[in-house]
Amino acid sequence: MSTRKNRRLPLPIAVIVYIVSVAVIVGLIIGNLYANKYSDLISVYFNQKTYQIQNSGDTSDSEYFKSSFSTDEEREAYLKKIGQQISAEGATLLKNDNGLPLAKSARVSVFGQDSVDPIYGGGGAGSIDLTKSVSLEAGLKNAGLTLNPTLSDFYTNGAGKEYRKKTPDVYGQGSFEVNEVPVSAYTQQVKDSFSQYADAAIVVIGRSGGESSDISTTADAQGNTYLQLTKDEKDTLSLATSEFDKVIVLLNTSTPIESGFLNDYPIQAALWIGSLGQEGSNAVGKLLTGASNPSGSLVDTYAYDSKSAPSIENFGSYSISNSQVENGNTYMVYGEGIYVGYLYYETRYEDVVLGNDSSSSYDYTKTVQFPFGYGESYTEFKWSDYTVDEQDDNFKVSVNVENSGDTAGKDTVQIYMQQPYTAYDQSNGIEKPSVQLVGYSKTKNLKAGESQTVTVTVPKELMKSYDSQGKQTYIVDSGDYYLTAGHNAHDAVNNVLAAKGKTTADGMDANGNASFTSKYTQNEQDDSTYSKSLATGNTISNQFTNADISTYDSTFKYLSRQDWEGTWPTVYANGKWNAPQEFLKALEISSDDEASSSSSESTSSQSDANDTLTVAALRDEDFDSSLWDTLMNQASIEDLDELVRMGGYATKELESIGLPATTDKDGPAGISDTLVGGASGQGYAPAIVLASTWNDQLSEDFGNAIGEDSLALGVTGWYAPSMNIHRSPYSGRNFEYYSEDAFLSGGIGAATVKGAQEKGVLPFVKHFALNDQETNRIGISIFANEQSIRQVYLAPFETAVRDGKALGMMASMNRIGALWSGADAGLMTSTLRDEWGFQGAVVTDQASFAVFAYEDRAQGLAAGTDLWLNTDASLWKFDESNLSEARQQNIRRAAKNIAFAISRSNAMNGLTSDGKIVRVTPPWRMLTYAGTALVALIVLAGAGYTTLKLIKQRKEQPQQTQATVQ
Numbered sequence: 001m002s003t004r005k006n007r008r009l010p011l012p013i014a015v016i017v018y019i020v021s022v023a024v025i026v027g028l029i030i031g032n033l034y035a036n037k038y039s040d041l042i043s044v045y046f047n048q049k050t051y052q053i054q055n056s057g058d059t060s061d062s063e064y065f066k067s068s069f070s071t072d073e074e075r076e077a078y079l080k081k082i083g084q085q086i087s088a089e090g091a092t093l094l095k096n097d098n099g100l101p102l103a104k105s106a107r108v109s110v111f112g113q114d115s116v117d118p119i120y121g122g123g124g125a126g127s128i129d130l131t132k133s134v135s136l137e138a139g140l141k142n143a144g145l146t147l148n149p150t151l152s153d154f155y156t157n158g159a160g161k162e163y164r165k166k167t168p169d170v171y172g173q174g175s176f177e178v179n180e181v182p183v184s185a186y187t188q189q190v191k192d193s194f195s196q197y198a199d200a201a202i203v204v205i206g207r208s209g210g211e212s213s214d215i216s217t218t219a220d221a222q223g224n225t226y227l228q229l230t231k232d233e234k235d236t237l238s239l240a241t242s243e244f245d246k247v248i249v250l251l252n253t254s255t256p257i258e259s260g261f262l263n264d265y266p267i268q269a270a271l272w273i274g275s276l277g278q279e280g281s282n283a284v285g286k287l288l289t290g291a292s293n294p295s296g297s298l299v300d301t302y303a304y305d306s307k308s309a310p311s312i313e314n315f316g317s318y319s320i321s322n323s324q325v326e327n328g329n330t331y332m333v334y335g336e337g338i339y340v341g342y343l344y345y346e347t348r349y350e351d352v353v354l355g356n357d358s359s360s361s362y363d364y365t366k367t368v369q370f371p372f373g374y375g376e377s378y379t380e381f382k383w384s385d386y387t388v389d390e391q392d393d394n395f396k397v398s399v400n401v402e403n404s405g406d407t408a409g410k411d412t413v414q415i416y417m418q419q420p421y422t423a424y425d426q427s428n429g430i431e432k433p434s435v436q437l438v439g440y441s442k443t444k445n446l447k448a449g450e451s452q453t454v455t456v457t458v459p460k461e462l463m464k465s466y467d468s469q470g471k472q473t474y475i476v477d478s479g480d481y482y483l484t485a486g487h488n489a490h491d492a493v494n495n496v497l498a499a500k501g502k503t504t505a506d507g508m509d510a511n512g513n514a515s516f517t518s519k520y521t522q523n524e525q526d527d528s529t530y531s532k533s534l535a536t537g538n539t540i541s542n543q544f545t546n547a548d549i550s551t552y553d554s555t556f557k558y559l560s561r562q563d564w565e566g567t568w569p570t571v572y573a574n575g576k577w578n579a580p581q582e583f584l585k586a587l588e589i590s591s592d593d594e595a596s597s598s599s600s601e602s603t604s605s606q607s608d609a610n611d612t613l614t615v616a617a618l619r620d621e622d623f624d625s626s627l628w629d630t631l632m633n634q635a636s637i638e639d640l641d642e643l644v645r646m647g648g649y650a651t652k653e654l655e656s657i658g659l660p661a662t663t664d665k666d667g668p669a670g671i672s673d674t675l676v677g678g679a680s681g682q683g684y685a686p687a688i689v690l691a692s693t694w695n696d697q698l699s700e701d702f703g704n705a706i707g708e709d710s711l712a713l714g715v716t717g718w719y720a721p722s723m724n725i726h727r728s729p730y731s732g733r734n735f736e737y738y739s740e741d742a743f744l745s746g747g748i749g750a751a752t753v754k755g756a757q758e759k760g761v762l763p764f765v766k767h768f769a770l771n772d773q774e775t776n777r778i779g780i781s782i783f784a785n786e787q788s789i790r791q792v793y794l795a796p797f798e799t800a801v802r803d804g805k806a807l808g809m810m811a812s813m814n815r816i817g818a819l820w821s822g823a824d825a826g827l828m829t830s831t832l833r834d835e836w837g838f839q840g841a842v843v844t845d846q847a848s849f850a851v852f853a854y855e856d857r858a859q860g861l862a863a864g865t866d867l868w869l870n871t872d873a874s875l876w877k878f879d880e881s882n883l884s885e886a887r888q889q890n891i892r893r894a895a896k897n898i899a900f901a902i903s904r905s906n907a908m909n910g911l912t913s914d915g916k917i918v919r920v921t922p923p924w925r926m927l928t929y930a931g932t933a934l935v936a937l938i939v940l941a942g943a944g945y946t947t948l949k950l951i952k953q954r955k956e957q958p959q960q961t962q963a964t965v966q
Contacts (some may be wrong), residue, residue, distance in 0.1 A: 009949045021943040028932050033315030040142040040650040041871040044663050044675035045817065047714065048922040051345035051661055055915040062915075065760030065906040066706075067711050079682040079951025080279050082698075082705045089279035089410070089698060090689035091287055092272040092378040093295035094259070097133045099200075099248050101290030101378060103143035106199035109151050109244070109557050110137070111183050111236055113163050114274070116155045119252045119275045121686055124170040124211025125666035125719065126675045132278050136204070136252075139281025143289045150193035158441065159185040161393065161624040165208060165705045166377050167731075172212035172774065176732075180232035194243050201244035202288075203237060205229070208275075209254035214775045215730040217307060217315065225305045225730060226258045234261070241450040243263050250284070250314025250900030252276070254735035255726070256300045259369055272296070272691065275735055277669060277685035290378065293409035296376035296444070296692040297488070299739035300726055301342045304369050310336035310344055311728045317775050325400040327779030327854050328587045328815070332578055333549050333768075334784035335560035335569030339791055340727055342372035342940075343433040343447045344412025347561055350434035350493055350632055357564055364490075365509050369642055372439075372741065373414050373488035375692075379405030379448070383413075386485055388518040395458040395520070397439065399485045403446035410446065410487070412694045413454045415439035415483055416492035417462060420479025425526065426562055430472040431788060435484070435492045436543060438462045455505050458483065462743075463522070464530045468786035472542045476522055484517040495561045511513045535802050535837035543826030547817035549783040552580050559786055586818035587781075589856045614658030617913040623839040625902055631657050631893045631899070640895040645857070648848050648871035649676045651717070651898060653917050659899055660907045660917055662762065663748040664717025668736050671709050681709030687722060690750045691738035699748045700755035705905075707759020717762045719843075723749045723796040726774040741793050753804035760906025762845050765800045766810035768832075769793055769821060779854050781815040789816075798836050807840035807901040811865055813852070819863075822856050828864030841894075841901040843867040849874065858887060866894035 034040065042117035043050050054060070069075040072497060102108070118136045121128040137147055154160045163181040168174035205227065209215070215226045222231055229237075240247050249262065251272040262270050271294065273284050286292040303309065314335050323329040339347065349364040351357040381402040389396040399413050416435040425432060446452060453714060463481055464474040479770050482499060486492030499519065503511050520907070532539055546847075549572065551558045560567045613631045619629055632640065633658040643652045643659075653661035666672050672679035680706065684690070690699060724733070726740040738745035753763050770782040786791065797894030800806045809832065811822035821827060822844050832838045842864065847855050848871045857876045868876055878887060902908070911917075921929075 008944065009224070010952060014950055015940060017946045019699060021290050021939045022934065024096070024939045027937060032928065032932060035925070037873045038648060038871050039507070039873070040652070041648060041676060042924060043922050044649045044665075046922070046924045047663075047678040047926055049661070050172045050919060050922055052659070052920050053911050053915055054918055055910075055912045057912055057914055059910065061914055062910050062912045063185070064908055065707070065711060067708055069708070070397060072337045072712065075712065079230070080707060081680055082701055083277050083279035083684045085698060086690050086693060086702060087273070087277060088287060088292045089693035089695055090296045090685060090691075091283065091294050092298055092374075092376075092518035092692055093294035093378075094251075094264055094370060095270040095380070096376055096660045098862045099246055099695065100202055100288060101273070103249065103286050104289045105146070107146045107148075107198045108140070108200045108202055109148040109194055109199040110140070110202045111151070111240055112202040112204040112206070113155055113179070115202075116152065116253050117164055118204065118281070119206045119208050119254060120280075121275050122209045122733070122735040123167055124253060124679060125675060126211065126668045126674070126686055126722070126733070127672060128278060128669050129673070129680045132683060133276065134279060136281045136284065137277070137452060139285040140282070140288065143285025143291065145285065145289065145614050146197065146848035148193055148197035150190055151197075151361060154190045155181070155189070158190075159187070167208045167210050168213035168312070170211055173872050174213070176213075176215055176226045176606035178226070178230045178233065180230055182232045184238070186870050187789070191243075195307070196238060198244055198246055200246040202248045202250060204252055205233060205257075207253040207255065207257055207896070209732050210653055211733060212322065212774050214732040214778070215255070217312060218255065219728050220436075225248070225306070227255070229258075229261050237261065237265050237267075240636070241267070248288070250519065252684070255731070256302050256306065256729045258304060258306050258544045260301055260304045263330055264877040266353045271814070272298075272864050272964045274689035276688050277681040277689075280685050280689075283867040290407070293378045293407055294375070295296065295412070297373050297412050297414075297694050298370055298745060299372070299688060299691045299741065300650045301345050301368060301372045301740065302370035303345070303367055303744045306365070306729045309341070309728060310339055310569050312730070313570060315728050315730060315773065316641070318571070318575040318577065318578050320576050320781070323584055323587060325587045327851065328781070330776040330779065331781040331783065332776075333572040334470065334727070334788060335558060335572060337560070337785055338431050338433065338788045339559050340725060340792055343436065343755055346371070346489050347434040348564060349490070350497065351561055351564070353497055353502055356561070359507060361565060368490070371488045373486070373704065375412070377411070379403055379409040381405075381411040381517070383485065385453070386516045388483055390520065393460055395459055395460065395483060396455055397483060397485065398453055398455045399444070399516075400451055400453050401443050402438060402451040403448055406448045408445055408447045410443050412440060412442045413456060414488065414492065415456045415458055416484050416486055417458070418482040418496050419463065419465060420477050420481065421691060422477050422479055424479065425465075428467055429558070429785075430465055430467055432465065435489060435496060436485075437489070437741050440694050440744070442693070446678055453943040456496060461530060462535065466787045466790045467527070468542055468545075471527045471531070473540050476526040476529065476628065477524050478525045481522060482517055483520065486516070486928040508613035526638045527614055533835045533837070534655070536834060538834045540835055544786045544789050544816065546586065546819070547783060547789060547942070548785045552583050572887035584595065585816055589854065590859055610622035610759065612879050614913060614915070616658055616908060616911045616915055617900050618905050619908060628884035628896045628900060629892070632896050635895070637888050637891060640891050643884075643898060644861070644866065644891050645876045646870060646873065646895045647843055648869045651867070651902065653919060655917050655919060657899065658911065658915060659754065659902060660911060662716040662763070662907045663714055664762075665715050666719045668722045671706065671713060671715050679713045681706070683711055683860060686735040687738050688735050690752075691744060694744070696747055696751040698752035701755070703752040703755025704759055706756045706928055707761045708763045710756070710759060716760070716902070716905050717764060717808070718766050721749050721752050721763065722766050723800060724767055724769075725793055725796070731772060732774045734812060742795035743877060746798035746803070749796055750799045750804030753800050753806045757805065757807065757904070760909070762808050762901055762905040762907075763806060763811040764808035765797060765806050767811060767812035767845060768797055768809050771814050771828065772818055777813045778851060779813065779815060779820070782818060796829065801836040801838045807904055808839070809838065809840065809842045811842055811844050813855075814843045820856070822855055822865035823859040823863045825863040834862065839900065841866045842870045842895045848872050861887065861894055
């Protein structure tokens with residue numbers, strides 16, 4: 001008897017099916033858990049909304065912020081124009097011995113691997129979309145120049161392609177390396193091509209920067225730091241200068257590099273072009289051919305030795321040897337006090353001339369190559385008719401500027417002030433620089449022979465200095481104050497010295513012009529006028545005593561012009577500090593947040609009143625209106641808590657008060673998709689280039705341009721601009737910050753904020769504060785004295801608030817003394833709000849991971865921080881056991897600040913006062929639901945089929961066995 005043989009399912013295959021099924025189901029569960037955990041971030045990545053607006057009435061007046069353009073093509077063309085103008089006006093002519101401009105038909109050879117792989121931007125938050133960038137070669141060709149194709153091919157396809165720069169990643173892994181092509185790699189064919197493209201050699205020298213990593217001050221195996229030329233670069237210059245009669249250097253650099261080589265080789269012209277952005281290459285081509293005239297001025301001092309700045313003595317990684325606090329065991333001491341950049345270099349020069357320091361100890365001409373504010377032009381400018389008109393609260397300084405050359409161009413009038421350095425100052429630890437910038441203005445594009453009277457308003461408030469030891473507030477010293485108009489900081493010092501009767505016979509390197517200097521005498525010390533805030537009327541007093549290292553070490557002395565050599569900084573505690581117990585105790589996260597000076601009066605829970613108010617209805621309501629508290633009471637504490645806690649690259653919508661969600665992104669150089677995906681906007685040259693324009697109107701136009709992209713892309717929150725100080729040329733993030741000078745940084749930054757907010761952008765000005773190096777920025781304790789904190793490091797942020805009316809601020813990752821910046825009530829409330837009058841929201845820097853546990857939410861809320869840049873729905877939760885009344889009070893206050901800031905933003909577009917916010921499921925979420933269901937069904941079907949098959953086989957097995965026996 002025969003039987004039909006069924007196809008059997010082997011047991012091992014069934015086991016595999018079950019294992020795979022379980023793994024897929026577990027994967028789906030985990031995937032959905034993470035999708036829920038990071039739902040807002042995913043929505044940002046896919047650029048999808050999480051809410052809808054439902055209006056019942058007329059919506060014709062609900063477009064509060066509008067684009068100036070009717071089509072995307074018009075908008076994008078304008079943004080490219082702004083990008084090109086920033087690069088054109090920021091580029092700074094350092095040297096020109098009849099080397100520039102070139103003829104438009106010139107045939108040139110372009111050297112350096114940076115010629116085909118230039119620096120367009122920086123790393124991390126400040127990066128841009130390189131796929132949209134105009135190449136440097138294309139920019140030069142677009143200007144009419146003919147480039148040596150053999151040399152270009154050598155760098156792109158030949159032996160030169162093996163050599164490219166290296167930079168650290170966004171996490172700081174890796175190093176900055178130049179890797180220029182060695183001259184030995186050049187073939188004879190390449191060398192033979194020079195003669196056909198010999199009108200000029202253009203040598204491109206590049207240096208990058210990036211987030212999370214500083215530039216090492218340690219020399220490499222050849223004895224050079226990253227800010228010095230390498231042997232291969234020197235060899236390239238030797239080759240170019242030996243083969244060409246005209247050599248032009250382009251400095252495609254993100255921070256000041258040592259440029260003494262410009263004197264060591266027969267180089268006819270040098271142009272600093274900074275990083276290029278997407279359109280900068282076209283600007284460079286026009287500058288080289290004279291279609292544009294360079295008008296940039298340096299925002300940093302260029303020293304022959306980049307390590308001659310006193311800040312270098314304390315720069316790097318130093319440890320608190322006896323700290324057991326997680327991310328609380330590194331520190332940095334700003335031992336140079338106020339003497340950053342030109343405030344040091346120029347002051348010490350004046351002291352030598354005045355006989356207060358020895359010329360053998362300090363030689364300015366051998367120390368400084370290009371002073372702060374320096375910049376040349378293709379034309380000449382003649383200044384005359386310097387006048388100062390004293391008014392009640394300010395000085396009006398006027399200068400007539402004439403273009404006395406034969407080429408149209410722009411000039412910048414820079415106004416500097418010298419304050420008296422008195423016996424009272426010396427007794428109370430107040431330091432005074434020889435000059436400090438107090439005003440600037442750029443002319444229009446003056447035709448040859450054309451003149452313009454430039455008037456700069458200098459507030460008398462700039463006469464004040466902070467006295468932390470004596471009066472413990474701002475004072476105006478008695479004595480002589482000098483105002484001078486100069487072409488740069490050194491020019492200004494020489495003018496003041498000339499007004500004091502000094503000449504080259506006294507050791508000056510050039511005679512100044514006393515006719516561009518005026519003197520104002522303050523008869524007696526004034527310790528009352530500026531002891532109260534001009535913005536709020538509140539009393540100003542010490543807030544940062546615990547950030548002063550001398551609080552813990554009474555023997556410490558900051559750099560002082562009383563004794564330059566005797567107070568010259570050294571590496572504090574040899575880099576390993578055994579901190580006192582009072583400091584270690586202060587490092588610990590405090591649980592004492594039951595009260596907050598910044599808290600709202602409202603302490604009630606959700607209101608029983610009719611829920612009739614909306615954020616849109618309060619768009620024009622003042623910040624101090626009680627209606628904001630009423631509005632907050634319409635929302636549950638759970639909803640407000642989520643709003644405050646979940647602020648990473650987005651803010652939550654709240655249906656109960658009609659608050660729309662926002663999408664927030666990085667991008668100081670333009671709204672960027674680098675870190676979180678989604679759409680990106682126009683990429684501009686970085687902040688250091690914008691500041692080098694010294695053009696407030698252009699900065700405002702840049703802010704407006706960001707606003708145009710904001711409207712087009714649906715990105716409201718902008719994590720920018722970045723306003724920390726170039727404390728050292730070795731800071732990896734200098735490209736993203738404006739300048740070594742607080743006044744210039746504040747002016748450019750405030751104009752940018754103003755322009756962006758005109759289009760409804762919500763800027764979060766960062767990194768507030770003292771985040772002036774990347775090394776150990778997560779939790780590092782920064783020490784500085786109160787005068788330098790206020791006058792150098794906080795001043796740009798103050799200008800952004802008082803003049804720019806900034807609605808947002810981003811706390812830094814570092815500690816100020818022992819306290820994380822966001823947990824420092826002296827910073828976040830007493831200074832930011834009570835002194836400066838800030839009315840908006842403060843967001844933390846990154847807070848989405850356990851490593852940022854020191855950015856404690858309870859402590860930060862109590863101090864005045866409002867929003868956590870957190871993308872993880874499981875982090876920073878309060879539960880019922882610790883959601884005290886004081887914490888609820890702080891949450892409501894923070895939520896009010898967030899809602900107020902958003903109410904003034906373009907997130908409100910389309911929302912009327914009676915409109916409703918309705919939460920919706922974004923498309924990506926619908927797809928995950930559908931996909932999860934489909935995959936689950938397939939898996940379950942497979943597992944079910946396998947199970948049925950096994951059951952059937954088991955039932956059939958006895959029959960088959962019996963048939964076999966028969």
